[in-house]
């Protein structure tokens with residue numbers, strides 16, 4: 001009898017915890033939805049997320065920043081010999097990095113398979129307001145199709161994508177698969193749980209030897225966590241409004 005009571009109680013509290021967790025996740029998600037579009041200095045949009053207290057990109061220029069950091073220092077550096085370039089993005093957000101990668105893939109006739117990870121996907125009404133297709137001269141339909149790709153989908157002849165709506169912390173990425181990782185989480189001050197040695201070790205394992213992880217943060221704790229996870233670091237000069245950023249190479 002006591003055992004039964006105990007077991008029932010444990011079950012009840014397990015259910016309670018489960019629903020409490022779901023509720024807090026939902027509340028967090030709703031709070032994540034207090035998100036407003038902002039025009040940055042190069043004329044491209046970004047979003048301001050009230051909960052994180054941060055913009056999704058630099059207010060000095062969203063497209064300019066993404067091109068400088070992720071495309072030039074990531075994709076250009078890895079272009080040479082891969083038949084299919086495998087790219088992983090942590091923090092898919094508006095999909096700007098993915099759209100710039102699509103353009104890069106078509107411009108260079110380089111096949112790219114892209115995997116985007118996003119724990120809090122935006123509403124369609126939010127991302128369809130972004131002016132990226134217009135600025136980058138890409139059909140808006142391709143941008144929308146990209147956002148809907150929860151299964152691997154070929155968007156253009158050289159670019160396919162899958163977006164996983166999942167927390168980075170729950171991810172176990174395939175080992176030795178990726179050539180380039182865009183690590184584009186909110187800052188380590190607002191989301192320290194994203195920037196840990198443990199998480200970076202998973203990403204190190206996911207890269208091929210010589211593969212690179214690019215991130216905009218140069219914070220001491222980030223550099224230490226990346227080094228402890230086995231990466232070799234380079235500081236590169238940043239875009240307007242940012243002195244420097246990091247390229248971390250996985251040498252195996």
Ligand SMILES: C[S@@+](CC[C@H](N)C(=O)[O-])C[C@H]1O[C@@H](n2cnc3c(N)ncnc32)[C@H](O)[C@@H]1O
Nearest residue numbers: 091092093094096097119120167168184185186
């Ligand atoms: C700086 S914004 C990313 C900007 C994005 N790369 C873009 O081009 O719009 C950070 C993103 O990380 C997402 N995020 C927050 N926590 C996350 C988690 N635990 N796992 C995966 N993504 C997360 C946010 O919802 C947000 O979209």
